[in-house]
Amino acid sequence: MMKKFTMKSIFAFLATAMLAMMLVGCGGEKKEEAKADAGKGEKWIVAINSTFPPFESVKEGTKDYQGIDIDIAHYLAKKMNKQVEFTDMKFASLVPTLQSGRANIIISAISPTEERMKVVDFTKPYYFPMKAIICKKGAGFDTMDKLKGQKAGASMGTTFVKDLKAVPGIDVVELDTTPLVIQDIKNGRLAGGLFDSSQAAVFVKQNPELELHIVEAPVLMGDTFAIALPKGSKDTEKLNALLKEMRTNGELHKILVEHLGEDATKQYEAATEKLDIAKL
DSSP: OOOOOOHHHHHHHHHHHHHHHHHHHHHHHHHHHHHHHTTTTTEEEEEEOSOBTTTBEEOTTSSOEESHHHHHHHHHHHHTTOEEEEEEOOGGGHHHHHHTTSOSEEEEEEOOOHHHHTTEEEOOOSBOOOEEEEEETTOOOOSSGGGTTSEEEEETTSHHHHHHHTSTTOEEEEESSHHHHHHHHHTTSOSEEEEEHHHHHHHHHHOTTEEEEEEOOOOOGGGSBEEEEETTOTTHHHHHHHHHHHHHSSHHHHHHHHHHOHHHHHHHHHHHTTOGGGGO
16 A cells, blocks of 8 residues: 655755765764875884894894884874884885885985985984994905906996996906895905994804905995985974984983993994084
């Protein structure tokens, strides 16, 4: 039997339907608004290459990252009210990843070379590395010239490759990671390799059959370590201020001591005091 509809019931039905549509519309707007705000300013995706101790490496037996750059990233993120998420990759992939927007920042012992500065922005340097040659103990490759006629290696995409190639007569080998360079020195495929001196100290400590020799050379801007940001980033000056704060409040000193040791840190800080470039 069909139910008879009155005008009153029809108006009631239409009113109910319109109210339901309004509620659905409001709910949809709230969902869109929430989606737009989700994660805004919360997560900081930091690109690293975790094969460069003591600046960044994976803690043995865990999936956790450790090192000077890792501690700096956590300090800066806390000050910037960000949650850190590290993304690990080959060194040569760092800049392309930042350019593509798959990372917000690079804190990974990266140098502000002229070529890189064309495509990304950098903070002022926070570390002024010295260079060192690693070779087998007793080999005595204590200068770059002594590597002439020999095979020497460095990690692909680093400034150390460029330094080796600048010396005529060195047969330069580029490898994917620094541990592979160390392995080839140990097994005799390479006579030596060029590294950051603090990194070299860690490798030699871990491999007593190796020795290191500091290469006496001025530290240029393209040799320093700085933080890379997307071109035109508004955070560059904020980070410059925070890095200066870390130097003056002793936080950077504590981080260096943690990963380099007290003696090495004192030697490094004494050396950087003599560098004009460190006073920028």
